[in-house]
Amino acid sequence: xxxxxxxxxxxxxxxxxxxxxxxxxxxxxxxxxxxxxxxxxxxxxxxxxxxxxxxxxxxxxxxxxxxxxxxxxxxxxxxxxxxxxxxxxxxxxxxxxxxxxxxxxxxxxxxxxxxxxxxxxxxxxxxxxxxxxxxxxxxxxxxxxxxxxxxxxxxxxx
Numbered sequence: 464x465x466x467x468x469x470x471x472x473x474x475x476x477x478x479x480x481x482x483x484x485x486x487x488x489x490x491x492x493x494x495x496x497x498x499x500x501x502x503x504x505x506x507x508x509x510x511x512x513x514x515x516x517x518x519x520x521x522x523x524x525x526x527x528x529x530x531x532x533x534x535x536x537x538x539x540x541x542x543x544x545x546x547x548x549x550x551x552x553x554x555x556x557x558x559x560x561x562x563x564x565x566x567x568x569x570x571x572x573x574x575x576x577x578x579x580x581x582x583x584x585x586x587x588x589x590x591x592x593x594x595x596x597x598x599x600x601x602x603x604x605x606x607x608x609x610x611x612x613x614x615x616x617x618x619x620x621x
Contacts, residue, residue: 464582464583464584464586464611465579465580465581465582465583465611466540466578466579466580466583466588466589466592466611467578467579467580467609467610467611468578468596468607468608468609468610468611469556469575469576469577469578469607469608469610470575470576470577470578470599470605470606470607470608470618471568471569471572471574471575471605471606471607471608472572472573472574472575472576472604472605473568473571473572473604473605473606474573474604475603475604476602476603476604476605476618477602477603477604478576478599478602478604478605480501480503480513480515480544481501482602483515483542483576483598483599483602484499484500484501484515486598486601487499487515487517487594487595487598489598490594490597490598491517496519496520497517497518497519498517498518498520499515499516499517499518500515500516500518501513501514501515502514502515502516512543512544512545512546513543513544514541514542514543514544515541515542516539516540516541516542517539517540517541517542517591517595518537518538518539519537519538519539519588519591520537520538538580538581538583538587538588539580539581540578540579540580540581540588540591540592540595541578541579541580542576542577542578542595543576543577543578544574544576545574545575545576545577546574556569556608556610557569557570563608563614563615565606565615565616565617566615568606568617569606569608569615572606576599576605578595580592596609599618600618600619601618601619602618602619603618603619604618605617605618606618
């Protein structure tokens with residue numbers, strides 16, 4: 464299972480890539496295994512939209528003294544800020560969200576933020592994805608749509 468949600472950003476929102484990155488860093492200030500990076504441009508996608516990556520790495524201890532071979536597990540959440548909404552993707556999401564109470568407000572948004580993670584088969588990072596959502600919820604003027612559960616809700620009110 465991977466975690467995937469879209470945040471529809473209204474004109475009243477105060478969110479910026481820098482503020483979001485700082486908020487996420489605040490959650491993990493005492494956890495050296497988590498690295499939050501803000502990339503002003505997403506060169507992998509050949510777009511100029513800012514991207515935030517949250518990298519989790521957990522070093523596994525060696526259990527066999529004969530073979531001192533350890534491995535490192537890595538897991539990542541990627542956050543893309545989009546200056547424009549892709550009409551095809553917006554249409555697909557809004558079609559699913561048509562029965563949601565905030566559908567018309569979501570449809571009126573001109574910016575969005577796409578969030579996706581690596582697969583998390585054992586749900587080791589379930590709480591981490593909830594922390595990321597909680598950071599989004601601190602900013603007013605946004606609608607969060609969880610593409611897995613197909614639920615939507617507004618961020619905090621001003």
